[in-house]
Amino acid sequence: MKSQLRSYINSLLHRGSVESAIDAEFRNHIELRAEDLQREGLTPAEALRRARSEFGHIETHKENIRSSLGLRLLDELSADLRYAVRMLRRSPGFTLIAIASLALGIGANTIIFTLAKGILLDHLAVPQPNQLRLFAIVRDNHSPLHRFWGDYYKTPDGRSITHSVSYPVYQLMRRQNLAKPVLEDLFAFKYLGDFNRFTASVDGHAGTVTGELVSGNFYRQLGVQPALGRAIQPSDDDAPGSGPVAVISDGLWARLFGRSPSVIGKTIQLNLIPITIVGVNPPGFTGAASVQLSPDVFLPFSMQPTLMPAQNASLLQDPNQWWMSIMGRARPGISNEAVRAAFSVWLEQDIRATVVVPKDASMPDFVVESGSQGLAAATHDYAAPIYVLSVLTGFVLLLACANLANLLLARSAARQREMSVRLALGASRSRILRQVLTESLLLSSLGGIAGFALGYLGRNTIPHLLSSVWRPAPLNARFDLRIFAFTAAISILTGILFGLAPAWQATRTDVNTALKDAASAATRRRKGLAGKSIVVFQVALSMLLVVGAGLFARTLINLNTTSLGFDPHNLLLFNIQAPPTRYPAPQNITLHQRIEDRLAEVPGVEDVALVENPLLAHNISNTTFEPTDQPKPTGDNRYCDVNTVGRNFFETYRIPILYGRSFGPTDTASSPLVAVINQSLAHSVYPNVDPVGKTFITERNQGDPETIYQIIGVAADAKYDRLQGNPPSTFYTLYRQAKGEQFITYTIKTQLSPAAILPALRKAVESIDKDLPLRDIRTQTEQIEDSISQQRLFATLTAGFGVLALILACIGIYGIMAYNVARRTSEIGVRMALGARTRQVLWMVLRESSSLAVFGVAIGLAASFGLTRFIRTMLYGLRPTDPVTFIPAALLLLAVVIAAGYGPARRASRIDPMQALRHE
Incomplete structure (x- = not known):
């Protein structure tokens, strides 16, 4: 062989x-x-x-x-290809429509696959990424661990899963693994995120950069060598402050240093601390946290106390702060279950050795995950939308295939005599089949080329739609050979898919009947059945897409019209991050007070409010809430959300105070701690009781003294982190009474446009510290739009898919009805010659198109009822079987499809009986 x-x-x-x-x-x-x-x-x-x-x-x-x-086959294929080119050139209109519809379908699938590849398939750019193992813990509210900084997700049973551990636990686990090797070695990393940027200064040019802290063995365990210079070494991570060095990303090297080799040894100021650049990462290396985007700088953990000192102690020494991620490389012959069993025991030992564990506490479970995709945050955030979009674009491509199959069926019927002559002259049916499929594959190849071009040009469309005006989406659409292979594969598959029906019809041609052109009416009806079936399939698919478009459009409308609980208009937001090296706690509180007072003096500013977590930004803080006049609840601790705000917060956002008062000038750092609770918290904790004046205890950091707050007011409910759902139980504390806040969002109430007032705001901040930039400038309305970017994306794309589905359904019904009218010209002429009226002929044809529409809509409705339940969690304010969406969608599709069939019906009613009989 x-x-x-x-x-x-x-x-x-x-x-x-x-x-x-x-x-x-x-x-x-x-x-x-x-x-x-x-x-x-x-x-x-x-x-x-x-x-x-x-x-x-x-x-x-x-x-x-x-x-x-094999040369004869090549000759025949070459001849088939040349003939197919001639046939397509003879019908330029058909060819352009076919290529355009295929390009849209294939291009949309290419765009979605490009994102899916980056989110679901790409691995870290390191040698043998499948050997990496990522540690995770699963905990409930009985856990002795409460202070986490990092990603977390809810499990189906209501517990939380996180990839964060404390630095002391990491050190203990690493020593235990070295003593009894289960993994090759452990290494740690912490992606600091967009909200914890470093202020950066290079040769007098200031800005901000993202960073990732790594252990000294990070590069060695990943097996990555810098493209220039050296990697971070264990000696850089020996002791706090011992390694003022950094390895920068390839992107930062290009942006700030023009890829100059002399970058090695240069100094970059990070949070006002001089750091020496010792290496440049290779292109494509994104660290260990993500496969999408790379941090700008990589620094050893030893620099955390210097660059970003904590409020009370170094995070490297704090056993209560679980904030860093751990990975390790698998050893040959050691299963994941063996790794889990060993580290589960060590985890419990290390927790008991580092923190106080109450008697009724439940220990977290240890989980071993694949580390080949890092923390896979993009997978958690975007996997479900990508799956849904993949299905929708698949439906669009199926619609395009069905439309082309219908058009090709009509062309095949018109070429029936040609195929009969070929068969009569000795051509085999397999030869005819290959000829027709060659034409289909040529069409799909041309559509695939155009679709690939569209996919390449539109590869950043979805990241752009998901990006905000101040921050890009953390998605990277990279083209490679897998994208090309995918496009080629679906091009061939679609060519076969829409070419099978015409090819099958061509090979079933009866030579004698076709040459005599005397096919019976029954035979004609049989040949029209394939086209009608395809039209029903088109209408059913269109129904699915139109229903999906309606559901996502109504979700977006519901989100945009939901009650916020505050006034989002005329609010300008920006962030200021105080460098902890210049403004350690509590000096940063004093800094923000000075900035707040200075901004309030700017002409055009009506109010200034500070907030730790800006509203509807998908950021949230929570803690325990224990009323001092109530017994501590058995079972789970009572948790609620908390936000640290300025004293004008409620006035700026127009959130009514229902009982008591809001924060005032008498609430200072030296006065008793006060809080305002929202209505939901008041109803759940103090039903039928006035909560004003009552006190509660919260313990944000284990081991700290109990913090007692007095409730001074009850505010109306307002949305906190997201539009979906009811406002959570929340209490508000005053930032002037906080221990220290490095990252603060300023909210300016003004009637002026951002462009008009921003220069004055910048000048006001620079008058206090010229090194404090205004970051992430946006309006509250833009913040809200960003919070529903996924829903807006779905509404936009599904609306486009729905319109395309309607167009293709119209083309399909028009094409099949026009073909049927042309095929039945003689029959219609006989009917009219025997006395049939114009209206009767009109209704006869319309009845046929209407029956196809009704049948297709019925199938589409049934399929929609079954499939929309899979997008239940992506909807808001309506059920997946919402009748307000389903009924109008069905009526719209029926109206459009029946209207498309009116043209051929009207043409049939105007047939001249004499000309029709002469044609016979």
């Missing part, structure tokens, strides 16, 4: 020499036979003639040899 395959390939690659060899072989045989005949007494001319006669028709023998070598 292999030798035969090699022979085929060799013949195809060296066709010229193979043809010459065949000719030479036949010429040699003829000459040898002629010489034999001459020795028998024949003349040279007669011997040559006799030799040629004995060999027979040389070209027939050559064709047999070519066929055995």
